[in-house]
Amino acid sequence: MDNSKTFWLPEKASTFVDIVDPAFDLFLWISIFFFGLIIILVTVFTVKYLRRRPNQLATAQITHNLTLELGWTIIPLIIVMGLFFLGMKGFLHMRVAPSGYMQVNVKAQKWSWSFEYPSGAVNDTLVVPVNTPVKLAMTSRDVLHSFYIAAFRTKADVVPNRWHALWFQATRTGIFPVQCTQYCGTNHSYMLTAVKVVEPEAYQEWLATASDPGKGKTPAEFGAILYQKRGCNACHTIDGSKAVGPSWKGIFGKQETTNVGMVSVDEAYLHESMMTPTAKVVTGFQPVMPTFQGVLSDREVAALVEFIKTLK
């Protein structure tokens, strides 16, 4: 099977391709037929009945033709009703996960994704086994986002205070982009990640490592991993350049001006900034960071603090 993209549709990598693409192609041909028909008729009439001398009149006044008009009322009606059932049938299949699926919880926030596995593994990219139904239960920690994998032909909005689900079954291994398609502010277009589809054995191997990412590592090394996996890097750089939030480079031990006065950046302040980010906001930055209360464990917070200390 040819999985590469076509003129109209992107590369193919899930079972939904067999639902969406044929429906798209069918309607594309219906469109070409009707559009072609209209354009040919308009062109032929315009050329044939073009006014060639001033004050030339029409050669006939035909006010109506009931048969013709009923025809072009009823035929489109039949076609669109067919399209409705075709679309609904595919849609219900795409919205209802089959039994035996594997679940991953998804948390979206400005402007990163977090994928939580039942084993406790947390990752910033989605890793799934091939040919296995995967259900994503998704919620947002701040505003609306939308989870979209073009190659899988699937998408669903991610809503705060709600769990909205989608499912898919990848048909081949590879790495495919995941994009946010619901406008969410400044870095909406940078809210990208990837879904990595791997063989089941590779998935089990990955899951074992990912479930205990701190194993055999120093706290600072673990913190460096968390910096990526928890999406801190979406807003904080480690090279000193300014982003949505202050850079972490050289921040530890520094005196910072905040909205409640001077603070010194120590363990307590860093801990507070992760749990209650809007308590003391460094001047020049917006209070947009969501809380990580209940998201980061004490061990993880400590690891991040150790990591920040190393960024001299």
Next chain:
Amino acid sequence: MIAHVHHENINYLKASKGLKNWLITVDHKRIGMMYLASILFFFIAGGTFAGLFRFELWSPLKNFLTPDQYNQFFTLHGVIMVFLVVVPGIPAALGNFILPIQIGAKDLAFPKLNLTSLYLYWIGAAIALYSIVAGHADQGWTMYAPYSLSRNPAVLYMMIAAFILGFSSILTGLNFIVTMHNMRAPGMTWYRMPLFLWAMYATGIMQIFATPVLAITLILLLLENFFGIGIFDPALGGDPLLMQHFFWFYSHPAVYIIVVPGFGIASEIIAAFSKKDIFGYRFVAYSSVAIAIIGFVVWGHHMFVAGQSELADSIFSFLTFFTAVPSAIKVFNWTATLYKGSIDLKTPMLYALQFLFNFTIGGLTGIILAILSVDIHLHDTYFVVSHFHYVAMGSTMIAFIGGIHYWWPKMTGKMYNEKVGQIAAVLVFIGFNTTFFIQLIMGSQGSPRRYYHYQDQFQIHHQVSTIGFVILATGLFMALFNLIASFFNGSVAPANPWGAKTLEWQTDSPPPLYNFKETPVVTHGPYAFETEKA
């Protein structure tokens, strides 16, 4: 008395002089002209913002705008174009001017109310612009919660602006409906009304019934803001999807408020420039009304991936397909009208034909978006952006521009340069389709909308689109300068330069203050053209 009678016969432009007499006028023609000038001003402003972000998108990296500026500019573009241009556009400018004359009346039923709605439009526009500029609003014209709520007070001001603009819209709609019921000239039966008026009637119904929902939304927002009652904001226990329902319950009918007047203009121009009675007049008239009614029950099709129930999704999809039928009927009827006509490709007709071309694409791409399974893939991509522009710009604005050219001799008493007008129309056609057709492909390939930074593979699409924009802008400015130039060097327009049959062409160009020297008596339909003798 004699002086008074004489005064009435002077054309409306010369009836009184000075800015003050324009600002306190209750003449529907002057009010229409002031609306026209205001709307064209905002059209240029909205287009300028579109141009700025189109050039930013020349490459996926930063060119000259920051992400925040990009977001503010697409918000400015959307808000201005939707609320200040295409929604009020045709009814407020051309409807105001033409409607009373087409039914043989002296003015609208409530002339002072008409002036009030113009002032409400100006006030609403001022507040909208203030809120966006002062509040750095970047929430997009759709204002989805809870992101938009974090941009307060910008969103609150914007809702107040929309509320005031909504009142302007309601008053115009009401005025039109009452006028059409009560002020038709002797012999002007409903089925002798030009199709532009049927379109205005259908639009009026939608304006009156859909717009109050904006007011309800505003009240709920105020309750949430000042009393902390959780309605839309999840932080207060509210439901952001509810705001989407409210928004689209107004804004979907608004899409038909946008496009139905375009149908009306297309019917007038196609009849006049093929010297034919519109084929299937009643089907065309009824289909405007049908679209107005069905338009109220399809708002949920904007929310197929938002998280409403599968049952609701299915019902909304089912209902949405019914809007395709009256749209298809119109396209077939216009095409059939050309058959055996005497077709003259003057500037207005070139716009009417490109309206037909663009609306067919806009309609067909709308049908594919109604197919539930396919919409999951296409939702919130450039495919939707393109579909919407094929309707709002390619159909409505093109019909609007065609209508301005068609009625220009009547409104100003001047003829514009025909050749320049035709060249501009061709440039607009090429420019528009170059800008937006490629966006259909970009969208179905999976490029999301409102993206400052995009995947490299879409650079070529964006560049083609930007080049299209340049051609489109060139055509539009050429058309604008051609019209303005007619004030200085245009020849004097005869009463009926196109040989059309509707009533507005049976009075002087420009019309006298009270439109007709004597009340016209109507004895036939609006498109009673003769036939060549065999």
